Amino acid sequence: MKKLIAMLLAVTMVLAFAGCAGGGTETTSAPETTEAPETTGAVETTEAVETTGAEETTGAAETTEAAEVAVMTHEEYAAAELETPVCVETYVQAHQSWWDGKITVYCQSPDGAYFAYEMACSEEDAEKLVPGTKIRINGYKGEWSGEVEILDGTFTFVEDGDTYIAEALDVTELLGTEELIEHQNEFVSFTGLTVENIAYKNDEPGDDIYLTLGYNGESYEFCVEVYLTGTDSEVYTAVGELEVGDVVNVEGFLYWYEGVNPHITAISAAE
Numbered sequence: 001m002k003k004l005i006a007m008l009l010a011v012t013m014v015l016a017f018a019g020c021a022g023g024g025t026e027t028t029s030a031p032e033t034t035e036a037p038e039t040t041g042a043v044e045t046t047e048a049v050e051t052t053g054a055e056e057t058t059g060a061a062e063t064t065e066a067a068e069v070a071v072m073t074h075e076e077y078a079a080a081e082l083e084t085p086v087c088v089e090t091y092v093q094a095h096q097s098w099w100d101g102k103i104t105v106y107c108q109s110p111d112g113a114y115f116a117y118e119m120a121c122s123e124e125d126a127e128k129l130v131p132g133t134k135i136r137i138n139g140y141k142g143e144w145s146g147e148v149e150i151l152d153g154t155f156t157f158v159e160d161g162d163t164y165i166a167e168a169l170d171v172t173e174l175l176g177t178e179e180l181i182e183h184q185n186e187f188v189s190f191t192g193l194t195v196e197n198i199a200y201k202n203d204e205p206g207d208d209i210y211l212t213l214g215y216n217g218e219s220y221e222f223c224v225e226v227y228l229t230g231t232d233s234e235v236y237t238a239v240g241e242l243e244v245g246d247v248v249n250v251e252g253f254l255y256w257y258e259g260v261n262p263h264i265t266a267i268s269a270a271e
Helices: 002-067 074-079 178-183 234-240
Strands: 085-095 104-109 112-120 134-144 147-157 189-201 209-215 220-226 247-253 263-271
Touching: 074 085, 074 112, 085 112, 104 134, 112 134, 209 234, 220 234, 234 263
Parallel strands: 112 147, 220 263
Antiparallel strands: 085 104, 085 134, 104 112, 134 147, 189 209, 189 247, 209 220, 247 263
């Protein structure tokens, strides 16, 4: 009987030790499950930081590229693709009214002319943009209705004492030819044109004047741009007093809008 009891006690102890061993296995597996998500989260956070850094680097590279464009000749500027960065050194010939930190400038160099539309400019610097002043312009080449221009421009003054004021180039005989556009934005003159129509923008004096002039049986549109000349200038008054049939000589900048559309700065009766 004692032997039987001893055997039962031995079996009970063996089973108890087996139960303890099983509980130890479950405790070991729990930390492994907890560590896996922590490792995955760390990897995802690192990837997000690396992606953000790449985008910032790309943006900085693009800004640097635009800022480092070398100064172009007019021929290089003319050959540049639209919507690409450009940089030119040129001379102020005239400018439109300063407004809200921007100014539009007519510029020309001995090798060609430029129209810088709404460049960033302080009111103080606008007063320094007198004819002949040399400036360096950085911006992008654009086009609107045929007019090639510099957009989103900034400028600096070139302090080397050099100045240049263009003389008017007579392009009368180029009217109606493909060659005329090669002189776009230059300071030009026309002689012996006949007044065909005079109209104020919005049919009201004090705004732009649209002037239709005829030559060799063809009609051409000219404009007195009030932001360029103002309403109290000699040219504004003189154009307002013209009559159909008058024959005139004209000076101005060879602007383009759906075809030739010079911005007039002076007009006189033809002799």
